Amino acid sequence: MEPNDMNLANQLCFSVYNATRMFNKFYQTALKTFDLTYPQYIVMLSLWEQDNQTLNQLGKQLNLESNTLTPLLKRLETAGWLTRHRDPADKRQLVVSLTVDGAAKRDCVLAAVTDAIKGSHIDIEKYREALKINNELISELTDSIE
Structure with missing residues (x-):
């Protein structure tokens, strides 16, 4: 890497951080009607795909520790989900x-x-390609730190 590659604007980690913030805002708007947060939504997605999961299974699938997952589950339980x-x-x-x-x-x-995505300026093909690249990057980073 060149020295200029280390500038903030050239940092992939900073770009991913900003994308995460934007996704949270995007989903906050889309999920407001249901009084769901983005983290609660991903829990629900997992359960809609496979119901009756153990806390351990759910934590592994979402890559969340039980101390993070438990408060989410308690709030979802209180709300009747x-x-x-x-x-x-x-x-x-x-x-x-x-x-x-x-x-x-x-x-x-x-x-x-789905309606929120359709009403946005998100290019679905770019989204799918970014997802593929991001999943490959996650795998490479996981391999490098384990």
């Missing part, structure tokens, strides 16, 4: 499950996000 209960077969395992209402809201939430 999900329940948390001990697995009868293994009391050490906390199972997270959708409520009937949480499952029923799936299509409405996804439609709201």
Whole structure:
């Protein structure tokens, strides 16, 4: 890397940080009707894809530690989106499950996000390419720090 590559404007990490902030604002607007935050939304996405996950499974899929995930789950439980209960077969395992209402809201939430994307200036092909590159980068960074 050249010295100018180390300028703030040339830092990929800074660009990704700003993109993260913009995604949070974007989703905040799209999810406002449902009183969901972006982190709560990703929890719900995971449960809509696979219901009845253990806390450990959910944490691994979302790459979140239980001390970060637990408060999110408590707020979602209080709002009626999900329940948390001990697995009868293994009391050490906390199972997270959708409520009937949480499952029923799936299509409405996804439609709201889809409508927000359609109403934005996001180029879907660029989005898909960026996602592919970002996932490859995450893999490379993970390999380099493990």
